[in-house]
Amino acid sequence: MIRIGQAGIPLSCKGRTNKDGIVYTHKNLDLNAIEIQFVRGLYVMPEEEADFIKDYAKKNDIEIHVHAPYYLNLAGDREEVEMSYEKILKSAEMANDIGAKDLVIHPGFYGENGERRTLNLIVKNTTKIAGLLKKQKIKTKLALETMGKQKVFGSIEEIVSVCTHVKDIVPAIDLGHIHARGNGCLKEREDFDALFEKLKPLHLRHYLIHITGVLYEKGNEYYHLPIKKGDMPLAPLIDLILDKKLNVTLISESPLLEHDAVYIKLQVEKAIMKRTGKEVAYYKDLSEVS
Ligand SMILES: [Zn+2]
Numbered sequence: 001m002i003r004i005g006q007a008g009i010p011l012s013c014k015g016r017t018n019k020d021g022i023v024y025t026h027k028n029l030d031l032n033a034i035e036i037q038f039v040r041g042l043y044v045m046p047e048e049e050a051d052f053i054k055d056y057a058k059k060n061d062i063e064i065h066v067h068a069p070y071y072l073n074l075a076g077d078r079e080e081v082e083m084s085y086e087k088i089l090k091s092a093e094m095a096n097d098i099g100a101k102d103l104v105i106h107p108g109f110y111g112e113n114g115e116r117r118t119l120n121l122i123v124k125n126t127t128k129i130a131g132l133l134k135k136q137k138i139k140t141k142l143a144l145e146t147m148g149k150q151k152v153f154g155s156i157e158e159i160v161s162v163c164t165h166v167k168d169i170v171p172a173i174d175l176g177h178i179h180a181r182g183n184g185c186l187k188e189r190e191d192f193d194a195l196f197e198k199l200k201p202l203h204l205r206h207y208l209i210h211i212t213g214v215l216y217e218k219g220n221e222y223y224h225l226p227i228k229k230g231d232m233p234l235a236p237l238i239d240l241i242l243d244k245k246l247n248v249t250l251i252s253e254s255p256l257l258e259h260d261a262v263y264i265k266l267q268v269e270k271a272i273m274k275r276t277g278k279e280v281a282y283y284k285d286l287s288e289v290s
Contacts, residue, residue, distance in 0.1 A: 002241065002283055003063050003249040004265050005033030007210070010258035019049045019056075026060045029258055031265065032284065035065040035104065035251045038091045042069070045094055054099040063249055065208060066095035066140070067104045074125040075108035075118045075153060081125055084108070085132070088142070092133050095140040101249075102143035102208050104172045107153045107162070118153050123165045130168045142169045143208055148177030148221030155181060156198050163202050171199065173209045176224060176253060179232045180216035189236035196240065207246055211237075211264060212253040226256045227263060234264065238271045242289055 009021035010029065018036050025034050036053075057064050068091040072084040088105055095103045107126075110118045130142055144162055147154030156178055159171045178195065179186040186192060199207075213230020215222040227234065241248055252261035265283050272281035276288045 001247050002268055002286065003033040004252075004261055004268070004283060005031045005035065005063075005249070006252040006257040006261040007035045007067065008037045008257060011256070012258065017049065018045065019052050022053055022056055022062060022064075025258070026056075026062055029262060031258070031261055032061060033063040033065070033249045033251065035067055036095075036098070036100070037067050038094065039067050039070050042087060042090055043094075045098070047097075050094065050097045054097065057099055064095075064098055064100040065102045065104060065143070065249070065251070066091060066098070066100045068092075068106075070106060072106050073108040074105075074129075075111065075113060075121040084125075085129055088129055089132060089136075092138050092140055092142070093136070096138040100140045101206075102170065102172065103140050104143045104145050104208070106147065107144055107159070109152055115153075115158075119158060119161060122153060123162055126162060126166045126169055130166055134168065143172035144169055145172040145210075146174045146177050146181075148174070148180040148214070148216070150181070150219050156195065160198055160202060170204065170206075170208070171202070173199070173207060174253070175209060175232060175237070176212040176214040176230075177210075177221060179230075180214045180221035181219055183216065183219045184231060186232045186237075189239060192236050192240045196244070196246075205247060207248045208251070209248055210251050210253045212255075212260070224253060224255055226254050227252070227260045234267045235271070238268055242271055242275065242286070245286075 010024050013024040025031050069087045073080040074084050092103050107122050144159050146156050146159050163169050213225030213227045254260035268283045269281040
C-alpha cells in the first residue's frame, strides 16, 4: 500500500487548525496520510479536536503521524535528556490520543562525545523513553529520524543501529536528509536499492518516508527546496516501491507541502500506468501492478 500526505496543515487550506488540515487533506486533496507538527515547544491540542481527528482519520482511512518538537537531545547532559523526555512523553500522549501511528523524533548531537559514545547514549536513553511509553500503554511508536548534518547524530547506519538495539522503535527515513548528508547520494535506482538494503536487518513491515528537494554542500543540508528544484529523482524510488510492493507512507516536507504531495501522487500514478499500460491509474489501487 502507498500512502501519501504532507507534513502539516496544507498551505492552501484556509482553516489553520490540525482539524481543518486533516479534513482538507482527505476531501480536497484526496490524500490518505498527514504528519501533524507538534514541532515548536509543547503544543497542547484541545480534547475535542483530538477526538475529532481520531474519529475522522479512522472513518476515512487517513494515517496519522506526528512530529515531536525539533529540539531534542538524547545524547546531552542530564538536564537536556530530561527536557527531551518531557517533550517526547507529552507529544506521545497527544499523538496516542489522536491515533497516530508514529511519533517522529530527532535523536541528538555528538557534542564532545565521539560517535560510539553518542550511539551508546542514544540507545540507552531511547530504551528508557520507549519503556516509559509502554508503561503508559501508548500505542504510537517512536520513529527516529535520519538527520542531514554531519554534527548531528543520525546517519542511516546510526539510525538502523539504534533501531536494532531498541525494541519498539522504527526509523523515520528522511530522504532529503540522507541525500544531503551523503552529498547527493540518492540519484540512481542502485542508490535507493543500497539504502533499503541497509534497512533490511530491521524487517520493517511499513516505511515512513519524508521527501523533499534539498540544498546541500559538503554533506550538510542548508534548506528544503521544491522536489522539482532538488536533484533527488522520484522515479527510481517509486519503481523500487512498486517492484518490492513495499508498504510505505510518503510525506512531503517540501516548502510546497501539499502541492508536492500531489506531485508525488501523480508520479506514482504515472508509474502505475506505465506498468499496467492503461491510461488511468489511482494510487490507492495497486491490484493490477506487476
Ligand atoms: Zn524532523
